[in-house]
Amino acid sequence: MQLLGKANKEMLEGDAPPMTPNIALDQMAKHSIDWWITSEDLPDPNNRVTLKNGNIQLSYTDNNTEAYERLLKRWTEVLKSIDCGDKIIPCSIYLKKKIPLEGVAHQVGTCRFGSDPKTNVLDLNCKTHDLDNLYIVDGSFFPSSAAVNPSLTIIANALRVGEHLIELITK
Numbered sequence: 825m826q827l828l829g830k831a832n833k834e835m836l837e838g839d840a841p842p843m844t845p846n847i848a849l850d851q852m853a854k855h856s857i858d859w860w861i862t863s864e865d866l867p868d869p870n871n872r873v874t875l876k877n878g879n880i881q882l883s884y885t886d887n888n889t890e891a892y893e894r895l896l897k898r899w900t901e902v903l904k905s906i907d908c909g910d911k912i913i914p915c916s917i918y919l920k921k922k923i924p925l926e927g928v929a930h931q932v933g934t935c936r937f938g939s940d941p942k943t944n945v946l947d948l949n950c951k952t953h954d955l956d957n958l959y960i961v962d963g964s965f966f967p968s969s970a971a972v973n974p975s976l977t978i979i980a981n982a983l984r985v986g987e988h989l990i991e992l993i994t995k
């Protein structure tokens with residue numbers, strides 16, 4: 825869960841029913857607190873990146889939605905329990921929106937690591953099982969998305985593998 829800067833009326837406009845008055849959207853934006861939830865898609869070999877007629881194709885069907893719905897419900901309960909809403913007129917509402925595929929940002933797991941060459945591209949040092957001199961240290965090594973922003977883990981893993989390579993060279 826994290827706070828999400830601040831929505832404005834222009835951002836709400838795209839999802840509002842047609843003819844919603846601008847003033848209503850403006851007031852909603854001014855009186856809202858915006859949250860970002862990152863949940864986890866579990867590994868699914870059908871969710872993948874391919875090339876089709878020279879174009880990049882993303883295939884994606886969401887899964888693990890029960891966990892996402894539970895997290896959303898829990899967070900709404902937490903906000904209600906601390907009276908996070910309008911105190912004068914009880915008119916708090918909780919709107920939600922999933923980011924569509926066009927907003928994809930945390931794609932991981934296309935060369936995941938692990939100890940089984942049958943199911944993993946990389947070994948635990950992020951070396952390809954099939955080649956001795958090829959290491960991959962970007963976001964593709966994740967075995968699963970982990971429901972967090974991935975950059976720090978990508979960086980930490982690159983440092984870990986870097987140290988391993990220095991050890992190999994200096995042996």
Ligand SMILES: Cc1cc2nc3c(=O)[nH]c(=O)nc-3n(C[C@H](O)[C@H](O)[C@H](O)COP(=O)(O)OP(=O)(O)OC[C@H]3O[C@@H](n4cnc5c(N)ncnc54)[C@H](O)[C@@H]3O)c2cc1C
Nearest residue numbers: 927928929930931961962963964972973974975976977978
């Ligand atoms: C809009 C957006 C917001 C995000 N916000 C966050 C956030 O707040 N926190 C967070 O942790 N993560 C965030 N992410 C996710 C994060 O940016 C990525 O998970 C991370 O950058 C992936 O790292 P990477 O090293 O795997 O790949 P990249 O960072 O994509 O690096 C790949 C590099 O390879 C280069 N490249 C590609 N093809 C070639 C080629 N043929 N030859 C040479 N170079 C090439 C590219 O130019 C690029 O520099 C966000 C992503 C997006 C899109």
